[in-house]
Amino acid sequence: TRRVRTRDLLAAKERGERWPMLTSYDQYTASIFDSAGVPVLLVGDSAANNVFGYDTTVPVTADELLPLVRAVVRATRHALVVGDLPFGSYEEGPTQALRTAVRFMKEGGCHAVKLEGGRRYVEQVAAITGAGIPVMAHVGFTPQREHTIGGYRVQGRGDAAEEVLADARAVAEAGAFAVVLEMVPGEVAKRVTAELEIPTVGIGAGPDTDAQVLVWQDMAGLRTGKAPRFVKRYADLAGALSQAARTFADEVRGGGFPAAEHTF
Ligand code: KIV
Numbered sequence: 289t290r291r292v293r294t295r296d297l298l299a300a301k302e303r304g305e306r307w308p309m310l311t312s313y314d315q316y317t318a319s320i321f322d323s324a325g326v327p328v329l330l331v332g333d334s335a336a337n338n339v340f341g342y343d344t345t346v347p348v349t350a351d352e353l354l355p356l357v358r359a360v361v362r363a364t365r366h367a368l369v370v371g372d373l374p375f376g377s378y379e380e381g382p383t384q385a386l387r388t389a390v391r392f393m394k395e396g397g398c399h400a401v402k403l404e405g406g407r408r409y410v411e412q413v414a415a416i417t418g419a420g421i422p423v424m425a426h427v428g429f430t431p432q433r434e435h436t437i438g439g440y441r442v443q444g445r446g447d448a449a450e451e452v453l454a455d456a457r458a459v460a461e462a463g464a465f466a467v468v469l470e471m472v473p474g475e476v477a478k479r480v481t482a483e484l485e486i487p488t489v490g491i492g493a494g495p496d497t498d499a500q501v502l503v504w505q506d507m508a509g510l511r512t513g514k515a516p517r518f519v520k521r522y523a524d525l526a527g528a529l530s531q532a533a534r535t536f537a538d539e540v541r542g543g544g545f546p547a548a549e550h551t552f
């Protein structure tokens with residue numbers, strides 16, 4: 289079957305079909321998720337935390353993300369691959385935003401880009417979509433602004449619901465093909481989803497969005513420790529890898545590996 293297109297995602301919304309999205313940053317996860325039928329993969333700037341070991345997404349650059357985008361694109365045949373524009377690569381204005389988006393398309397080879405922001409960045413969304421590059425927007429909690437927001441906090445509670453709605457409407461009007469809603473009350477996400485024609489992709493936004501996204505290391509239990517409330521762990525990769533490494537180490541120390549069958 290062919291690559292997923294943005295219009296397939298719009299058609300899914302019209303049919304009332306929900307779809308999953310995962311982050312991916314490398315060849316093996318990309319090809320496994322692609323074969324498992326995940327239709328959209330995001331090379332998130334969350335690579336900052338989950339690949340490069342930064343404390344926030346703020347430091348990661350386009351130069352760091354682009355090789356990961358290329359790897360994910362090369363390893364997939366069906367999924368639509370979205371490249372996430374990092375902090376500092378689009379805020380200055382539509383010209384900077386379009387220049388970065390073009391780099392992601394030409395050097396990264398992805399099929400769409402994502403940026404964080406609602407009303408504040410409608411000119412950027414319009415410039416990028418105007419050039420023929422599909423844009424996924426991201427409203428509610430936006431990690432690149434965490435120093436202003438004051439940490440990981442639910443957005444859109446009470447009267448602030450109108451702010452989230454206004455942001456989502458603005459990016460849809462500017463031409464975005466989908467919008468991520470991060471850490472907003474379920475009722476707010478439900479309203480946005482009902483109002484917009486474009487699909488909403490929830491993370492910490494309850495069950496009523498058109499799609500759901502998780503960071504793959506959270507989904508598969510590679511990241512350990514306290515996870516946010518919205519994370520569900522579907523596997524214990526940290527436990528499995530730790531066990532494998534311990535057994536390998538023990539066998540090397542004890543002389544159990546390599547055995548005759550591993551030897552030329
Ligand atoms: O970078 C990322 O992983 C994201 C998703 C969680 C939406 O932006």
Ligand code: NA
Nearest residue numbers: 332333334372
């Ligand atoms: Na991101």
